[in-house]
Amino acid sequence: MKFEVTILGSSSATPIYNRNPSAQALNINEKLYLIDCGEGTQQQMLKFDVRASRIEHIFISHLHGDHYLGLVGLLSSLHLNGRKKPLTLYCPELLKEIIDIQLKSSETELQYAVEYRFTDVGKAEVILENQDITVETIPLDHGIGCTGFLFREKKRLRKLIKEKIDEFNVPVQYYPALKKGADYVAPDGRVFENETLTIDSATPKSYVYCSDTLCNEKYFDQISNATLLYHEATFLNNMLERANETHHTTALQAGQIALKTHAKRLLIGHFSARYKTLNELLDEARSVFPDTELAVEGKIFAIE
Numbered sequence: 040m041k042f043e044v045t046i047l048g049s050s051s052a053t054p055i056y057n058r059n060p061s062a063q064a065l066n067i068n069e070k071l072y073l074i075d076c077g078e079g080t081q082q083q084m085l086k087f088d089v090r091a092s093r094i095e096h097i098f099i100s101h102l103h104g105d106h107y108l109g110l111v112g113l114l115s116s117l118h119l120n121g122r123k124k125p126l127t128l129y130c131p132e133l134l135k136e137i138i139d140i141q142l143k144s145s146e147t148e149l150q151y152a153v154e155y156r157f158t159d160v161g162k163a164e165v166i167l168e169n170q171d172i173t174v175e176t177i178p179l180d181h182g183i184g185c186t187g188f189l190f191r192e193k194k195r196l197r198k199l200i201k202e203k204i205d206e207f208n209v210p211v212q213y214y215p216a217l218k219k220g221a222d223y224v225a226p227d228g229r230v231f232e233n234e235t236l237t238i239d240s241a242t243p244k245s246y247v248y249c250s251d252t253l254c255n256e257k258y259f260d261q262i263s264n265a266t267l268l269y270h271e272a273t274f275l276n277n278m279l280e281r282a283n284e285t286h287h288t289t290a291l292q293a294g295q296i297a298l299k300t301h302a303k304r305l306l307i308g309h310f311s312a313r314y315k316t317l318n319e320l321l322d323e324a325r326s327v328f329p330d331t332e333l334a335v336e337g338k339i340f341a342i343e
């Protein structure tokens with residue numbers, strides 16, 4: 040199953056040095072999910088060949104402008120382009136009011152339904168479940184209400200070991216139960232334990248999106264063992280005081296978080312406008328967690 044993320048925006052606060060504010064597009068089994076939608080996201084989608092019409096779910100972490108100011112523009116364009124398919128928005132409750140007043144001001148009535156699922160910063164909860172994935176909110180620590188999102192593949196059924204199935208003449212009608220973990224009892228009464236006939240499917244992969252937040256242990260358990268952890272790294276650690284004041288994380292802390300939560304790989308982003316080049320941020324995170332990459336716009340990262 041395809042599971043990959045395209046970076047559309049990696050800048051904090053303002054667009055600068057060809058970097059756009061936060062936005063990412065996840066492709067999971069050929070379904071598109073948009074995470075955050077900073078100003079300019081539509082242009083970024085055109086540039087990097089992400090088809091907006093295919094998006095069915097949009098997740099907004101919080102109401103700082105660098106995470107949602109592109110959203111009304113996107114919703115309007117979908118309307119103008121004749122969208123009929125409903126769209127679900129997972130976001131803080133206040134965003135509905137912001138969208139409604141903008142649409143009302145231009146006397147726009149969208150041709151498609153927008154369904155809302157409001158996030159609750161007070162608790163982690165599953166906000167979406169379909170045949171491919173579950174999505175959980177991650178309550179973060181950012182001054183204003185902010186949630187990250189945890190995308191996890193559904194656990195697949197166990198796989199039959201063909202040679203064993205043939206060897207013990209297991210009838211085909213038992214296959215579904217075997218795949219779910221049942222033992223097989225043969226007509227002569229012999230019991231074949233499930234483990235002799237099947238193997239476990241691969242561990243479900245996960246993508247964790249943490250932006251924006253102060254480094255705070257409260258969410259560490261929930262994000263542990265991420266296949267790919269995206270974590271904001273707004274500043275270098277020599278700006279730790281500023282990071283704490285503004286409820287952000289440093290590149291060093293992002294590396295430490297990846298290490299502590301046993302991430303497989305780390306992706307850092309949400310870079311401050313003070314950094315024209317990003318090598319120092321990357322080096323700093325890699326000094327504690329070598330398997331770190333920069334969330335460079337246009338790059339696609341497979342979650343594997």
Ligand SMILES: [Zn+2]
Binds near residue numbers: 061105106251
């Ligand atoms: Zn931000």
Ligand SMILES: [Zn+2]
Binds near residue numbers: 101
């Ligand atoms: Zn913010």
